[in-house]
Amino acid sequence: MKIYRCSLLYFVLMMSSNLLAESPGKVTGSVVGVISVNSQQHTAGVYNPASRLSLEYSELLAELDVAVDYNHKIQKKLALQEGQLLSLQQQLASLPNIEKNIYPLIKRMQGSLEHFIAEDLPFRLKQRQQSLRQLDKDLSSESLSLSQKYHKLLSAYKKEAEYGHQLQTYQGGLSSNSSQVNFLVLGRVAFYYQTLDGRYSAKWSEGSSKWIALSVKFNDEISKAIDMASGASVEQLINFPMLGLK
Known part of the structure; x- marks a missing residue:
């Protein structure tokens, strides 16, 4: 390659010397142009270690910035988790x-529920008293955790609360003579019963804690309410006897 370039250069110089006499300015410009182009091509092909090292250094700095940012995020996350762990340990x-404070509260709530049912209208009384006995057994059980006992107590309260906005009917026996009747419960507002033949109706008196017979004119209204509560008829306006129980 060097021999070829030298030969080419010699040829150019020879041609230039032959043409120098004819056109000195033109030949000089041509020779300088050839030499300049050849010099630029040679310089472009030379390996530059400094440029390569500078590029690698820039890439390493970029990677370092990413690593530092990631490490900062991890440190913040670890600090947050340590704070949460400390809070859980304190709890x-x-x-x-x-637990020492909650258990007495549970027992007080149980006592309040028992007192409430004892003073309430005596509908489904045997069923509700049985629920109280089961609740007492659960709250005294060592196999149940404190949270499970609290859940059972709240369930009992919820069930009693639901009775307050229900129109319900069921068959049962009178405590006086055990005869079967249809009971009708109007929330916690009123408690009635009617014989199965629909000829006799009565309302529970909270003041005297006994049944008060209703006038026969209310038999149809009580019958309609019983049918409505059992789903045998559609909802309709009922004239419930509340006062004037003679």
């Missing part, structure tokens, strides 16, 4: 005191 440490 666990205070758990015995919480």
